[in-house]
Amino acid sequence: MxxxxxxxxxxxxxxxxxxxxxxxxxxxxxxxxxxxxxxxxxxxxxxxxxxxxxxxxxxxxxxxxxxxxxxxxxxxxxxxxxxxxxxxxxxxPFYKHYAFIINETNEVQSILTIKESTSFVCNGTTGLCTWQAGIAMAFWFIKNTEKIDGRFVLELGCGTGLSGLSACVNCKPREYWFTDCHLAVLESLKHNIEVNVTRNKIGCIIKTMQLSWDNINDGLFLENIPDVILAADVVYDVEMFDSLCQTLKWFLSNGTVEVYLFCTLRNHSTYRKFLETLKCFHLNFNQDTIANNYSDLLIQDCPINVINIKSNAT
Ligand SMILES: C[S@@+](CC[C@H](N)C(=O)[O-])C[C@H]1O[C@@H](n2cnc3c(N)ncnc32)[C@H](O)[C@@H]1O
Known part of the structure; x- marks a missing residue:
């Protein structure tokens, strides 16, 4: 193309x-x-x-x-x-092809091909299609490469892998770990990585692994503490808020410097409850709404907020 x-x-x-x-x-x-x-x-x-x-x-x-x-x-x-x-x-299977352009020059930087389910929930998971906040995060990397360049990044609930692949292709993280709890999601993710690494230049170490927020493998992560944690569209089920915040707290107390969460504000009361849960876990955050014209490939029928949590040590 x-x-x-x-x-x-x-x-x-x-x-x-x-x-x-x-x-x-x-x-x-x-x-x-x-x-x-x-x-x-x-x-x-x-x-x-x-x-x-x-x-x-x-x-x-x-x-x-x-x-x-x-x-x-x-x-x-x-x-x-x-x-x-x-x-x-x-x-x-069906695919979507996401082209990333540099706004100033309108030059195409990269194109990522992602296998996606055409329903929001498939095989009991929401992770087989790419969500709006995931697309926003994929484009955010192009504008914010300095936030992850040279760093070890871990993504929670990575789904199809679009955001992480954008990070690996369009930025220069030292290492990028894709994690999700669902085995079907990890299978599909591996396929998406394979399709794209053969077509794009990727300079970082990539790993995929099963990680459920209910059960962190302390042993593995104490020896491999990521600098940055990222996640998109993981704030939707109140039942998961405690385990998600517990996971964030664990990483931030063990050396992770900061967290970025991309959230689609479909339901304001659910979002407010999440912010309250962050406060209960003494996680200090800032939040920002991304611009309406962020990318012409992003349909923003609801606002998308980025929550930035910093470790108390910084
Ligand atoms: C709405 S999807 C978002 C996927 C992707 N980040 C995106 O924006 O396209 C939520 C993802 O979180 C994962 N997930 C849900 N609960 C989880 C848990 N307890 N531990 C780890 N991952 C979880 C799901 O498997 C799914 O891939």
């Missing part, structure tokens, strides 16, 4: 299967249409396909829009659309 393809916001949104209703098809121009057509037969989309029903919905909207503007469309688009609606393969 070339810079030419990825410079178009429309193409970048298409590649990560941005919900059709949130894409501004009014901005669509003829050059975008030919780029999309080109991509539909590109080897990346052949090997790591987007969901068939998404492609069909997207093409339908694209055709409608071009017809509305009375633009000529080549027959190939219509054939492709008909071919898609006749296919009955919606059982995956």
């Amino acid at each position: 070339s810079q030419k393809h990825l410079k178009s916001k429309f193409v970048r949104q298409f590649l990560c299967a941005t919900h059709v209703s949130t894409i501004d098809f009014d901005e669509l121009c003829e050059s975008d249409v030919s780029l999309i057509l080109d991509l539909l037969s590109h080897e990346i989309l052949q090997k790591y396909p987007l969901k068939v029903s998404y492609l069909a919905k997207f093409l339908k909207q694209l055709i409608n829009q071009m017809e509305k503007k009375e633009n000529e469309l080549c027959d190939e688009i219509y054939y492709k659309y008909i071919e898609l609606i006749q296919q009955d393969i919606n059982n995956g």
